[in-house]
Amino acid sequence: MRFEDVLREIGGFNKFQFLVLYILWLPRVILPLHFLLHNFISGVPPHHCALPRLDGRFSASGAEKEELAQIVALGIPRNSDGSYSSCKMYTMPMDFDLNGDLSVLYGNRSNVSVPCQNGWVYDRSQFTSTTATEWDLVCDNKKLNQALATFFFIGVTMGAVVFGQLSDKFGRKPMIQVSFVSSAVFGIIEAFSSSYVMFAIARTLCGFALTGMSITTVALCVEWTDVKHRTFTGTIISLGWSVGNMLLALLAYLIRDWRHLILVVTSPCLVGIIAWWWIPESARWLLANGRVEEAQKYLINCAKMNGKYSYTKKLDIENLKKITIAEDSNKNHSYLDLVRTPKLRKIVLCSGIFWFAVAFTYYGISFNITGFGLNIYLTQFIYGVIEVPAKVGTYLTLDRIGRRNGQAWSLIIAGALIGLNSVIPTEFAAVRTGIAVIGKGFSEAAFTIAFLYTSELYPTVLRQCGLGYTSFIARIGGSLAPMVILFEDIWHYGPPVVFSATAVFSGCVVFLLPETTNVQLPENILDVEEGRHTLSTEAERDVELNEMNSGPADLQEKGS
Numbered sequence: 364m365r366f367e368d369v370l371r372e373i374g375g376f377n378k379f380q381f382l383v384l385y386i387l388w389l390p391r392v393i394l395p396l397h398f399l400l401h402n403f404i405s406g407v408p409p410h411h412c413a414l415p416r417l418d419g420r421f422s423a424s425g426a427e428k429e430e431l432a433q434i435v436a437l438g439i440p441r442n443s444d445g446s447y448s449s450c451k452m453y454t455m456p457m458d459f460d461l462n463g464d465l466s467v468l469y470g471n472r473s474n475v476s477v478p479c480q481n482g483w484v485y486d487r488s489q490f491t492s493t494t495a496t497e498w499d500l501v502c503d504n505k506k507l508n509q510a511l512a513t514f515f516f517i518g519v520t521m522g523a524v525v526f527g528q529l530s531d532k533f534g535r536k537p538m539i540q541v542s543f544v545s546s547a548v549f550g551i552i553e554a555f556s557s558s559y560v561m562f563a564i565a566r567t568l569c570g571f572a573l574t575g576m577s578i579t580t581v582a583l584c585v586e587w588t589d590v591k592h593r594t595f596t597g598t599i600i601s602l603g604w605s606v607g608n609m610l611l612a613l614l615a616y617l618i619r620d621w622r623h624l625i626l627v628v629t630s631p632c633l634v635g636i637i638a639w640w641w642i643p644e645s646a647r648w649l650l651a652n653g654r655v656e657e658a659q660k661y662l663i664n665c666a667k668m669n670g671k672y673s674y675t676k677k678l679d680i681e682n683l684k685k686i687t688i689a690e691d692s693n694k695n696h697s698y699l700d701l702v703r704t705p706k707l708r709k710i711v712l713c714s715g716i717f718w719f720a721v722a723f724t725y726y727g728i729s730f731n732i733t734g735f736g737l738n739i740y741l742t743q744f745i746y747g748v749i750e751v752p753a754k755v756g757t758y759l760t761l762d763r764i765g766r767r768n769g770q771a772w773s774l775i776i777a778g779a780l781i782g783l784n785s786v787i788p789t790e791f792a793a794v795r796t797g798i799a800v801i802g803k804g805f806s807e808a809a810f811t812i813a814f815l816y817t818s819e820l821y822p823t824v825l826r827q828c829g830l831g832y833t834s835f836i837a838r839i840g841g842s843l844a845p846m847v848i849l850f851e852d853i854w855h856y857g858p859p860v861v862f863s864a865t866a867v868f869s870g871c872v873v874f875l876l877p878e879t880t881n882v883q884l885p886e887n888i889l890d891v892e893e894g895r896h897t898l899s900t901e902a903e904r905d906v907e908l909n910e911m912n913s914g915p916a917d918l919q920e921k922g923s
């Protein structure tokens with residue numbers, strides 16, 4: 364007997380599953396609050412060199428504004444486009460007098476421009492403070508500011524590997540709590556960091572911690588859902604990410620101080636620590652690891668909450684031991700098991716390729732937040748809004764077109780639109796914006812399908828290792844995306860060509876993978892290699908179940 368059969372009997376998608384989905388929405392909302400936070404806590408406001416008598420003033424009014432303009436005109440050189448330089452100033456007479464007459468002060472200055480000597484003055488009309496203004500991460504130090512995003516995704520990358528293995532070894536539920544607690548701790552340390560190094564370390568560790576809730580929540584939801592409702596579960600839970608995207612735009616608009624913003628976006632982790640108590644462990648994972656009594660407890664809870672009281676008496680230990688999950692419940696699986704057998708090796712190679720492209724493309728678009736000519740808060744909100752129809756559209760079509768076609772074509776179309784947009788003249792701003800937003804939607808659909816498709820490709824005994832591996836590869840893509848965007852200074856078409864070609868090629872690779880729509884989840888490596896989980900269709904399973912329900916003897920026989 365297979366776990367799917369028990370799951371369908373106790374209500375494969377009912378009140379119990381809705382509760383699980385409702386609670387696990389919270390981690391999906393938390394993730395973008397941190398993953399896309401860089402655009403706001405590390406924003407670089409307009410700035411120029413600090414000059415005598417400016418005493419930190421950037422914006423002024425009336426006569427003071429006049430004096431300010433005069434100082435800037437005298438002390439700051441202009442760029443070729445007529446704007447004032449952000450990183451250069453004219454050398455000052457060594458004996459300049461802070462209260463002296465301006466003409467004297469600047470009258471005999473040389474026309475030699477040098478890097479800022481006395482720090483910078485920032486326009487604080489948009490950002491009260493950011494990491495850039497806190498530690499003067501501008502001009503020659505600008506790379507250190509951009510590196511903070513890369514440090515975060517390096518932490519996410521390493522977290523994917525560690526949490527993938529730990530979740531398959533110790534279970535999904537404990538790893539979610541570890542993730543909630545450690546994310547809260549490192550988020551708070553970030554907000555109170557007294558130096559750049561301390562903040563960079565805390566930011567990296569926070570990225571590491573957040574990955575735990577990123578890869579375990581999808582697996583836990585899918586493992587509690589029957590075949591018929593897996594598409595709903597896999598797509599609707601990821602709507603939490605889009606809600607978090609829009610929420611971040613609102614919070615960043617309201618909170619312009621980087622420390623306060625970090626504390627606010629970290630606070631939902633504290634709610635998660637409390638809500639965790641109501642999250643069930645994966646009964647599928649418990650059975651795969653021989654913890655039958657614990658699995659029985661959760662399965663009976665599920666049956667009762669779903670009103671399937673009559674079936675609870677069949678959930679006795681003897682029957683549950685007959686459910687085929689792992690080849691050997693005492694065997695500890697590791698990442699090495701992903702490459703020991705041929706079909707799994709092929710899944711590892713192809714899923715790694717498309718996951719790299721999914722994140723590479725998604726963050727290549729998401730970090731290009733100033734590309735629309737709108738303010739960054741509105742752009743961020745639009746990015747979140749467009750994801751909703753993308754996910755709902757994915758849910759409505761995925762069972763019909765299949766995971767393989769959905770994953771392949773969402774990547775190919777996203778790549779094609781990125782390439783198309785790069786050849787449309789910039790004066791067609793409305794057209795370019797429309798194509799970019801549609802491309803973002805397909806990129807988001809590709810991300811949504813990737814979580815569900817990957818959960819279905821890997822067997823229960825290796826599902827978190829599989830998600831950990833693919834998330835690791837994805838984070839490398841996410842880390843590289845901001846660096847590729849920098850190529851724009853060298854070759855304007857560089858970034859879109861790279862993003863477009865990567866997405867189209869990876870989409871084509873997806874066609875090499877098996878279809879998983881309406882197929883039972885593989886439980887172990889043999890299922891993947893021999894396709895045993897694909898043997899029976901829904902109708903055949905209905906017949907099988909009716910026979911099983913005809914009496915214990917038949918159940919014993921069928922279950923073996």
Ligand SMILES: O=C(O)CCCC(=O)O
Pocket residue numbers: 394398577601604605807810811
């Ligand atoms: O995990 C990420 O980096 C993005 C997830 C996007 C989604 O869940 O829709």
